[in-house]
Amino acid sequence: MALSEYDVRSLEELFSGWGYPRGNTKKLLRRYYDSAGESIDGVQVARELKERVLGEMGLRSTRVLTRQEASDGTVKLLIGVGESSSTSKRALSLASATVGASVECVLMPSFRSDRAAGCVSSQVGCAMGCDFCASTKTGVERSLTSGEMVEQFLWLRGEAARLGRRLQTIVFMGMGEPLMNYDNVTAAIRRMAGEDLGAIGWRHVTVSTVGIVPGIDRMTEEGLGMYLAVSLHAPDDDTRSAIVPTGKRYRVADILAAVRRYQAATGRIVTIEYTLLEGVNDSDAQARLLAELLDGGRMHVNLIPYNAIGPGVSGREYRRPSQERMDRFLDILRGRGVVAHFRRTRGADIDGACGQLRERVLA
Numbered sequence: 001m002a003l004s005e006y007d008v009r010s011l012e013e014l015f016s017g018w019g020y021p022r023g024n025t026k027k028l029l030r031r032y033y034d035s036a037g038e039s040i041d042g043v044q045v046a047r048e049l050k051e052r053v054l055g056e057m058g059l060r061s062t063r064v065l066t067r068q069e070a071s072d073g074t075v076k077l078l079i080g081v082g083e084s085s086s087t088s089k090r091a092l093s094l095a096s097a098t099v100g101a102s103v104e105c106v107l108m109p110s111f112r113s114d115r116a117a118g119c120v121s122s123q124v125g126c127a128m129g130c131d132f133c134a135s136t137k138t139g140v141e142r143s144l145t146s147g148e149m150v151e152q153f154l155w156l157r158g159e160a161a162r163l164g165r166r167l168q169t170i171v172f173m174g175m176g177e178p179l180m181n182y183d184n185v186t187a188a189i190r191r192m193a194g195e196d197l198g199a200i201g202w203r204h205v206t207v208s209t210v211g212i213v214p215g216i217d218r219m220t221e222e223g224l225g226m227y228l229a230v231s232l233h234a235p236d237d238d239t240r241s242a243i244v245p246t247g248k249r250y251r252v253a254d255i256l257a258a259v260r261r262y263q264a265a266t267g268r269i270v271t272i273e274y275t276l277l278e279g280v281n282d283s284d285a286q287a288r289l290l291a292e293l294l295d296g297g298r299m300h301v302n303l304i305p306y307n308a309i310g311p312g313v314s315g316r317e318y319r320r321p322s323q324e325r326m327d328r329f330l331d332i333l334r335g336r337g338v339v340a341h342f343r344r345t346r347g348a349d350i351d352g353a354c355g356q357l358r359e360r361v362l363a
Ligand code: SAH
Pocket: 128, 130, 132, 133, 134, 172, 173, 174, 175, 176, 177, 178, 208, 209, 210, 211, 229, 230, 231, 273, 274, 275, 304, 305, 306, 307, 308, 309, 354, 355, 356
């Protein structure tokens, strides 16, 4: 397993099994994270130990297949991931298909000239089937390991450094449904956020979910400290389940109840994501209903102008509403006391914007 798969304790165990002292393990990992995954040089540990790490484990299991830079400075990386290391039957049967799988991650320069935000993927593809999202068109191939997510973070950290910026925040808004890969996602966040390794801080990580109620409840119970964003997209179950299939399983009221439990336990503001689709979820009445639903909750609405992806899973094609219509939707929310903003669409000219990340099978 590559170094990215280890935290301090599991690496200490491995090293002591190899007959080396546990000391300096943290320093070695810290050097690895500080160098954006490029090096463990300069750490005071036995030379043979370093050689063994480099030879047997390797610093990474992923590689950058392509790099695209948009006119607005957004950088999209296509990351090649290897076979699953999981031994589950399903993973084994898929093993041959996973050779050459890839995911995308995106670096977005912030308004501040010295900072950047990163968007990472949690799965190869996605099983959720949202009709307006490109990531789910060919289903899910497998979940990513924690190390594969950590490596996206490290690749983006390196990209940011090259641009003279610091990678300050991470959002799990790339391919995949993070709460369907809960254990690996939280293990990855522990290493990205935790003081001893990636050190970006829990408050700088946001997990975005389609609304998997048991997953939200688990976040509430564990109280880990990252931010939560929920992709609602409609205030009523009929509209929602027509575009978000999991809406049949988890109703709007149940999702918002879970969000309120999360808020009660953590005190955190929760982001409600709402992708605007012309003639589907952009009416005045829907804006009013949304405002009513969120009344009294400490939730911010993030309106996402739809980014075109061609026909969805159902074959239906969606359109972005006119700016006038979207402004009106925003005004209605604000007029009713809801904190709401448009999400800046970035990287659209390299298909790096929300919902446009999709697996490209390598020839
Ligand atoms: N599965 C998670 C995270 C991935 S999607 C989730 O559902 O939240 C991140 C956000 O992009 C979601 O809010 C999603 O609904 C939105 N999105 C997906 N496709 C889009 C598109 N074509 N245009 C605009 N936003 C889109």
